[in-house]
Amino acid sequence: MTTPIDDRFYIELLKLLLHVAWSDDELKPSEAHALIGAAQRWKVPLPELQRLERCLELGEPLPAPNLGLLRQHPDEVLATARTLIGSDAEVHFSEEEMLGQIRELLGLDPA
Secondary structure (H helix, E strand, O other): OOOOOOOOHHHHHHHHHHHHHHHHHHOHHHHHHHHHHHHHOOOOHHHHHHHHHHHHHHHOOOOOOOOHHHHOHHHHHHHHHHHHHOOOOOOOHHHHHHHHHHHOOOOOOOO
């Protein structure tokens, strides 16, 4: 049985997504916009939203995500990561590799 999704899950998911967005060594405006939009839709608390915006503006990574929390909803994590990767209409090899790494970190079978 999985636990309900709450703010903590979405904060950790945003941390992971920021790492995914940077996986090709470039953060495109469409990716930054998608991250901010997701944070707003998920009603991430304002201090965390401001922290994300600061990281996006300065090109700084967020701390590593809590994988234990993310493992509680692996399908949601993968679906959201795929959506972010596709947000710039370009899927780079490094982004595909990152999806594979995420699957592994979440304890899922390779695709």
